[in-house]
Amino acid sequence: MHCLEIDSLTFRYPTAQSPALKDISLTIRKGECVALIGANNSGKTTLCYALSGIVPLYYRGEFSGSVRVEGLETVNQTISSLSRHVGLVLQHPKHQLSGIRYTVFEEIAFGLENHGIPRDNILQCVTEALSLVGLSDAGECSPLELSGGQQQRLAIAAVLAASPDILVLDEPTTFLDPRGVQSIFELLANLKNKGKTIVFAEQKIEWIAEYADRIIALAGGEIILSGSPTEVLTSPILQKIGLDWSRYTKVADLARQRQLWPDSLPLPITFSEAVAGFSAKSPSDTCAD
Amino acid sequence: MPETHSTLFIPGDSRYHRLHPFNKLAYILLTGVTVYLGPGKSLAAACLIILNAGFAVEAAIFIPLWRVLWRTLLPLALYMGIIHGFFNPANHTVLISLGNMSVYQEGIQFTFTVVLQLSAVLSASLLFAFCTHPADLITAVSQAGWPPALAYLLGSPLLLLPAMRERARTIQAAQRARGLETHGRLSQRFRAVFPLITPLILGAIVEIEQRAIALEVRSFNIPGKKTSWRKVTDSVVQGFFRWGMVTVIIMIVTYRFIN
Amino acid sequence: MSRIEQLKKDFSTTTIVFIAIAIVINIVVGQMVSLLKLPIFLDSIGTILVGVLAGPLAGGLTGLLTNLIWGIISSPVAAAFSPVAMVIGIVAGLCAKYGLFKTWWLAIVSGVIITVFNAIVAVPIRLYMFGGITGSGADFMTAYMLALGKDLFGSVIITVFTSNLLDKVFTAVLVWGIIKALPLRTTSRLSRADSTIA
Secondary structure, three states: OEEEEEEEEEEEOOOOOOOOEEEEEEEEEOOOEEEEEOOOOOOHHHHHHHHOOHHHHOOOOEEEEEEEEOOEEHHHOOHHHHOOOEEEEOOOOHHHOOOOOOOHHHHHHHHHHHOOOOHHHHHHHHHHHHHHOOOHHHOOOOHHHOOHHHHHHHHHHHHHOOOOOEEEEEOOOOOOOHHHHHHHHHHHHHHHHOOOEEEEEOOOHHHHHHHOOEEEEEEOOEEEEEEOHHHHHOOOHHHHOOOOOOHHHHHHHHHHHOOOOOOOOOOOOOHHHHHHHHHHHHHHHHHHO | OOOOOOOOOOOOOOHHHHOOHHHHHHHHHHHHHHHHHOOOHHHHHHHHHHHHHHHHHHOOOHHHHHHHHHHHHHHHHHHHHHHHHHHOOOOOOEEEEEOOEEEEHHHHHHHHHHHHHHHHHHHHHHHHHHHOOHHHHHHHHHHOOOOHHHHHHHHHHHHHHHHHHHHHHHHHHHHHHOOOOOOOOHHHHHHHHHHHHHHHHHHHHHOHHHHHHHHHOOOOOOOOOOOOOOOOOOOHHHHHHHHHHHHHHHHHHHHHHHO | OOHHHHHHHHOOHHHHHHHHHHHHHHHHHHHHHHHHOOOOOOOOHHHHHHHHHHOHHHHHHHHHHHHHHHHHHOOOHHHHOHHHHHHHHHHHHHHHHOOOOOOHHHHHHHHHHHHHHHHHHHHHHHHHHHOOOOOOOOHHHHHHHHHOOOOHHHHHHHHHHHHHHHHHHHHHHHHHHHHHHOOHHHHHHHOOOHHHOO
16 A cells, blocks of 8 residues: 655745756555655755655645545645654754753653643653654653764654654764664664554665665655665766765675676675675685685 | 753742742732832832742752842942942941042942832842742743743753753864864954854754744644643632732832822 | 634744744844944844735744743843843834835935834833843933933933944844845745845
8 A cells, every 4th residue: 555655846946046956756555665865955854844745734845646544635634634654753853852851751742732632641742753763761851962873763753752653864874973874774673563654755775775675766856866875876877966875885896897796796885785795706716816 | 951051040949939820920010110110219129038048948949049138239349339338329427438528328228228228129130030840830921821932932942051051062172173262352352253153043043934934833822722831830819919919019009100 | 805714824833833943033133233232232133024025923923932932041131121032023024014115225214214113112111120220322312412411211312222222223124134145936925925135
């Protein structure tokens, strides 16, 4: 079943000269984990906004085509009603704090309070959200005391509290240290196992290779590539749109030119694939020198 | 906790701490109206100051309150004493003669009254500031059914402040490293304003949209009844006192208008 | 557009966040500038910015809340002057509405107008609550004029006007420059009318 359907979507911001998204058509299955890649200004953020209704409900530009979230046409919804179907997480962890809640627990409760959810249910939802993102011990801390990675997990918990089945994240790891990045990807894998549909824009190719089911590459507001991680991340087109192969792919490509990589295998995109490929080839070739 | 809190609030569990925030606010208003508009200005002010001192002792904040109070009032009282003692237009009873200048009784009396009035209002305000957790104020505002925007505007600047101060320090350090002169001649210091404040302001403005989106996806500003996890204790007695204070305020204001 | 609709548009989530950020800008810039020991304060720069872009009501609210929040951050004395800060925002918004922020020299005119209204509201508060005293160097001016035989009201009004003129004019021109420097994308989201920006 498709839970996100985009049909020939074109969108231009009010003050922009050219459209940010051009004729995008895309469907995403329930439970899928899809990564959006592309250079700056390729349309990743705008696509995330379109999937969560921010475009065209917050940014009212020139909008044509349709976006359906679990069957609901976003144009006819409000951002608030969509938040129960799709949660949006932004780049900067600090900018997502409400700014009027003094504890992590209350920060997560904020969205529920706005919906008028009774206290008992708030307790239950927040406790669940806290344990889901691994912040159960931090409930009484101040959100400002948390590390960047913890704050970003708090932001995820805050949108998860409204129990959406879809999570859209716009470059959630940009401002995080390596440990924070890892914690976010582990959380995404965990959420995927719990059946959430995940769409995330990301620059970190090596992490995407490990976690995404499908990758969509954007350039100039259009979908240039779409397919399995191996298909997309080893495609020569990638370099033409300002992106790069991972170091594993690059090394294996050089190795292949010198017959050091087995022809039967596709180029690797992860560390473990690279190890497997090189160890399959190594014994005879190392002796040949 | 300087990094997460930026207010005068001092945690505590006294009766004054536990009072409903609106009661403490009404009390500030009552104090102001009484000492400036009510009858018997100085006497009323003196009584209220003694009362406030009692509250401060009860709330265990007497020393910090006293410290802020005299630091604020001492310079004012000195300037006022000098200016009014010498030059108040109503002066005519000489207290002390210093050569061709004299200190007059009327000016000193005027100063004394104003300082008493100010002390009363200032101590009532400080009681509020020292004994009210900002979160309680925010909760009280939303529980009373006021627009969520108001609660947001009262509360969020306090939590945005530490990050913005941090950014200000970063900018200051960066500009000084590039040779910006912040202690030089007047013209140099004037020129230092631009590189210090424009990056701060432009940076802060650019993040507005992200913050607004983050609030909207969490259903901020939607119509309809809201709930509140945090609770602010209120009681019938407190409500009675609150409305009682409001009534007295209205009475004093009307009394003033009639006279 | 009906009045209710205009009010809703004036207080969109974006505007509310803008006001909150502007309050913090007032406080932080005020502190930064005080370290430079200049005869200006710039502590109403956020208020005027909101007034110009988001209208007189939003501007007034920014000023009012800035001083109330100052009151619980450092000293309740600031809260007493919240009506003054409110009027600064309102007048800035009205000036912008009538096109007085379109060029830098019109911004100077706005600065002068703001100073006049600032004085009108500040003087009664100074007089009745603080005996005409600010506790700063400007008080020598009041003393001097009193010594010359002026009455208290006149002396305080002249003191307040002159000690604020440079600050408000400087702030107004700075706000004009900041709005010029902002990307169109941002200003178009923050402003309620295109007429305020040239």
